[in-house]
Amino acid sequence: MDLYLPIAEVSVNAPLLIALGALVGFISGLFGIGGGFLMTPILVFLGIPPAVAVGSLANHVAASSVSSVAAYSRRRAVDFRMGAVLAAGGAIGSVVGVEIFRILRLLGQADLVVSVSYLLFLGVIGGLMLTESLGAILRQRRGQPAPPPRDRRPLWLYGLPLKVRFPRSRLYISVIPPLALGIFVGILSAVMGVGGGFVLVPAMVYILRMPAQMVVGTSLFQIIITTAITGVLQAGRNQSVDIVLAALLLIGGVIGAQLGARASARFRAEELRAVLALIVLLVGLQMGLGLIVRPDDPFVLMQGAGG
Amino acid sequence: MTDLPPAIIQSPPAAVSAVLTETEVKVNSGFRGATISVYGAVFDPQGRPADVVVVIAGPEQPLRIARKSQVAGIWLNSRPVVFRGAPGFYRVASSRPLGEVARFADLRRLGLGLDHLAISAPMERRIETRYGVRDMVVNQLGADYFDWRSAVIRLKQKAGLYSADPAGVRYVDRGLFQAQVVLPADAPTGLYKTRIILFQDGRPVSVRDRTLTVEKVGVERALYLLAHRHPWLYGLASMALALAAGWAASRVFRRS
Structure with a gap:
């Protein structure tokens, strides 16, 4: 059953896109990531112009995140205050990131920067998460106690001014690190066209030292806010949101996200992180491969006159 | 023009006439591309051999193209080059290969054939002083310009948006011809200019213009x-x- 997309101006197979939305929504609900880093390459592979894929994806990610945050908040697993601080940073970062991306596109280097940042961030984060979570799983299997937590109060996290209480996460830390993290993720998400959950989730665990059960819901909460802003910005500035495409993806996405959020309660946090790390690593390597393999054609067409 | 035999001047000129089976293509939610036929007739009382060329060009879409090159093992994009004058869709069909139908100058003037599409990269032109000569027009792409231009055509062909069929115009009966245009689903919307040209003896003798609109x-x-x-x-x-x-x-x- 093919459907013509009015903004993307291509014809797509509707059931395939709904199934795809459901699959990515499930992964999103399970791991607390937006899933943009998985979906963008798939949509582009299906022939949808990259700009439209990125623009419409924001709607899909926002929808499935709302769906799963609702589920997480019923389990009191969302730190709304922390999420709001991260989102404030994210909003600043995405405005900066959109400008950076515009300049890169004018220079024709957007592809390169996107591929390199995918390789770099997905590779490093995936690798770190995988070693850490596998270590944790192995220790549990052998019945060893967890290693003594390193300094629970790193000076740079607690020594900075502007301390704020985050009761849900049982943290009393400076507002500067989460805000800076939000800005960084905002820039990254605008440049890479993703929600940034795959950076946020490990950063909240390893840098902000938030309790593991708060991380996924809080990450998704900040993703709702940043993707809602970018989605409206993309439509307003670039007219690159295809509502039909977004609708197809989010029909599957909201249902998949519910199932994912439910399923997450049945797995251990370390095991989930290990699987997420593997997915992240594979996507990063796949993107990196595109930089090394000889292209079919030495020339590449880009839509529009630019500027 | 002393060598023009008087017989040709006196005989009525040959003419071509043609219609499109569809003049409005409607793009709705079920749109999966369209096939349009061009039917036409050649009127020539003397029955001289005639060639027909059908060319259809969609609305202009400026485009950017970059070249990849390997630097330290990594494929990098060059600075993109903007090409203007490129139609979003282009198809030329003829009853014989274009090189046999008409002379180079006529093909170039009428923009017939993928080699004769009037596309250019105006922003790469620069006026500068070289070898002490002022106001020289220099193309920054230099000798590579031809590679760039042919890459645009090649990539558009690969996407199914440009094509040339040297046997695309078929005579179905005496003086009656037919040609087909297949519009893919991602063909741009807008006004498509269709031109049917009759060639005799390598010269264009009759032209018919038809328009086709593709709209949502x-x-x-x-x-x-x-x-x-x-x-x-x-x-x-x-x-x-x-x-x-x-x-x-x-x-x-x-x-x-």
Whole structure:
């Protein structure tokens, strides 16, 4: 059953896109990531112009995140205050990131920067998460106690001014690190066209030292806010949101996200992180491969006159 | 022109006439491309051999193209080059290979054939002083310019948007010909100029112009217009819809 997309101006197979939305929504609900880093390459592979894929994806990610945050908040697993601080940073970062991306596109280097940042961030984060979570799983299997937590109060996290209480996460830390993290993720998400959950989730665990059960819901909460802003910005500035495409993806996405959020309660946090790390690593390597393999054609067409 | 035999001047000139089976292609939600036929007739009382060329060109779409080159093992894009004058869709069909139908100058003048499309990279032109000569027009791409230009055509051909068929015009009966144009689903919307040209003895003797419009209709059109005329409203509405859908799904699932 093919459907013509009015903004993307291509014809797509509707059931395939709904199934795809459901699959990515499930992964999103399970791991607390937006899933943009998985979906963008798939949509582009299906022939949808990259700009439209990125623009419409924001709607899909926002929808499935709302769906799963609702589920997480019923389990009191969302730190709304922390999420709001991260989102404030994210909003600043995405405005900066959109400008950076515009300049890169004018220079024709957007592809390169996107591929390199995918390789770099997905590779490093995936690798770190995988070693850490596998270590944790192995220790549990052998019945060893967890290693003594390193300094629970790193000076740079607690020594900075502007301390704020985050009761849900049982943290009393400076507002500067989460805000800076939000800005960084905002820039990254605008440049890479993703929600940034795959950076946020490990950063909240390893840098902000938030309790593991708060991380996924809080990450998704900040993703709702940043993707809602970018989605409206993309439509307003670039007219690159295809509502039909977004609708197809989010029909599957909201249902998949519910199932994912439910399923997450049945797995251990370390095991989930290990699987997420593997997915992240594979996507990063796949993107990196595109930089090394000889292209079919030495020339590449880009839509529009630019500027 | 002393060598023109008087017989040709006296005989009535040959003429071509043609119609499109469809003049409006409607793009709705079920659009998967369209096939349009061109039917035509050649009128020539003397029955001299005639060649017919059908060329159809969609609305102009400026495009950018970059070249990849390997630097330290990594494939990098060059600075993109903007080409102007490239139609979003182009197809030329003829009864014989174009090189046999007409002379190079006529093909170039009429823009017939993929080698003769009038596309150029105006921003690469620069006026500078070279070898002490002022106001020289220099193309920054230099000798590579031809590679760039042919890459544009090649990539468009690969996407199914440009094509040339040297046997695309078939005579179905004496003086009666037919040609087919297949529009892919991602062909641009807008005005398509169709031109049917009759060649005799290597010269264009008769021309017919027909237009074809490809336009979105119904819901597709309404959404497209809304997205372009009121982009912020459209953006807010589609985001509100997305958020509501997410919330609704969580409500439904809570009950079950």
